[in-house]
Amino acid sequence: MSKLGKTIESVTGFTSRIIHHDREEGFADGPVHAPIYNSVPYGYATTEALEAVFQGKATGQSYARQSTPTTDSLQSMINQAEDGLGTLVFASGMAALTATFFALLKAGDHVIVSRYLFGNTHSFLASLCEFGVEVSFVDATIADDVQAALQDNTRLVFVETIANPGTQVADLEAIGLWCEKQKLIFFVDNTITSPYMFNPKRVKASLVINSLSKYFSGHGNVLGGSVTDTGMYDWSIFPNIFEAYRKGSADKWALTQIKKKSLRDMGGALSSDSAYQIALGAETMALRMDRACSNARQLAELLEEHSKVERVYYPGLKSHPQHTQASKWFRHFGGILSFDLARGYSCATLLNDIGLVINATHLGDNRTLALPMATTIFFEMGAKNRAALGISDQMIRCSVGIEDPDDLLGAFAGALDRLAAL
Numbered sequence: 001m002s003k004l005g006k007t008i009e010s011v012t013g014f015t016s017r018i019i020h021h022d023r024e025e026g027f028a029d030g031p032v033h034a035p036i037y038n039s040v041p042y043g044y045a046t047t048e049a050l051e052a053v054f055q056g057k058a059t060g061q062s063y064a065r066q067s068t069p070t071t072d073s074l075q076s077m078i079n080q081a082e083d084g085l086g087t088l089v090f091a092s093g094m095a096a097l098t099a100t101f102f103a104l105l106k107a108g109d110h111v112i113v114s115r116y117l118f119g120n121t122h123s124f125l126a127s128l129c130e131f132g133v134e135v136s137f138v139d140a141t142i143a144d145d146v147q148a149a150l151q152d153n154t155r156l157v158f159v160e161t162i163a164n165p166g167t168q169v170a171d172l173e174a175i176g177l178w179c180e181k182q183k184l185i186f187f188v189d190n191t192i193t194s195p196y197m198f199n200p201k202r203v204k205a206s207l208v209i210n211s212l213s214k215y216f217s218g219h220g221n222v223l224g225g226s227v228t229d230t231g232m233y234d235w236s237i238f239p240n241i242f243e244a245y246r247k248g249s250a251d252k253w254a255l256t257q258i259k260k261k262s263l264r265d266m267g268g269a270l271s272s273d274s275a276y277q278i279a280l281g282a283e284t285m286a287l288r289m290d291r292a293c294s295n296a297r298q299l300a301e302l303l304e305e306h307s308k309v310e311r312v313y314y315p316g317l318k319s320h321p322q323h324t325q326a327s328k329w330f331r332h333f334g335g336i337l338s339f340d341l342a343r344g345y346s347c348a349t350l351l352n353d354i355g356l357v358i359n360a361t362h363l364g365d366n367r368t369l370a371l372p373m374a375t376t377i378f379f380e381m382g383a384k385n386r387a388a389l390g391i392s393d394q395m396i397r398c399s400v401g402i403e404d405p406d407d408l409l410g411a412f413a414g415a416l417d418r419l420a421a422l
């Protein structure tokens, strides 16, 4: 028992729960922060004790590619944040995503995925087709579109909560209900909302992905990813669980298979150093997001009013097609916004003139980052595909940071006012 192990009052707030998540287990000597365990192997006093760990008869560490006490502690924090049954952490969000798809799918399976996805996820799913998995890209803001793609071999539906850069909001509630009825896995990427803004389990998500590199850790200084099993799916009916993992309670089967087939065999493990950084950053997730989302909302309103801006994409605006749903489901409207600069003005000239804003990709840093879309992230796919995704040549994406609002709004307003037509 840890020296810190007093039983704490039952706390219900998001931050109270996550910062005290490990109080009762604790670590030897009473460190207040989980220590960074950098050992790769873990030793046992007897061969029999080591055998018991390998055979799953006893819990314990074996090798850092599967877990360390530091990554276990982060898993417990994420699990608390997502109200999950169990969580695994990986070296990046993409490692978590690819691990989950590879561990749970086989050639001949079919998946339904949102057309509005993080670019690298989109690219990965296109590669997955080469492995014999059929992928249908649908408009996930319309539940009927998702349902129309159903086949006999459909195994899962995958969506993001708020997509970037267009900020489309998937029809989470209707898709969740339908997946439950069809006995399909509902797999949700909660990265842009974070567990503070949204709990996907409430719309019956079975598995939840978070890129820990974004709002979760928040400081733009570490990569990581996680997958959480919410306990909403009955794995005993899922045909792709290997015989070796069909033991004991079916609750654990999927995460065991993902851990063994992906983390152990494919190796996208998170280091203890990174796990420590992520846990430290996560302690202020709610505080950072309150500020970033409030800044984003004010900036969206300022931009929408400005004559040199043609259109603003932000779920917090009444003009957003899913504003009503977003108000109902999310605590805030997020820190990401995009806008189309009016034709006849240069995106580069505008961004070069906003000194406070850093020209960089990435989301969820404490600093405001911005970049034009058509000439950077979506350059490779060409004009035709950009048009299909609703990405105009004038679109700028902003990941709004936690700067003081007056400074941020002033910087944008000043540069827009100075901006001259081409």
Ligand SMILES: *Cc1c(COP(=O)(O)O)cnc(C)c1O
Binding pocket: 092, 093, 094, 095, 118, 121, 160, 189, 191, 192, 211, 212, 213, 214, 223, 224, 225, 363
């Ligand atoms: C960034 C991101 C990912 C990938 O996460 P990494 O940690 O950068 O690998 C996945 N999904 C979404 C929605 C993202 O924004």
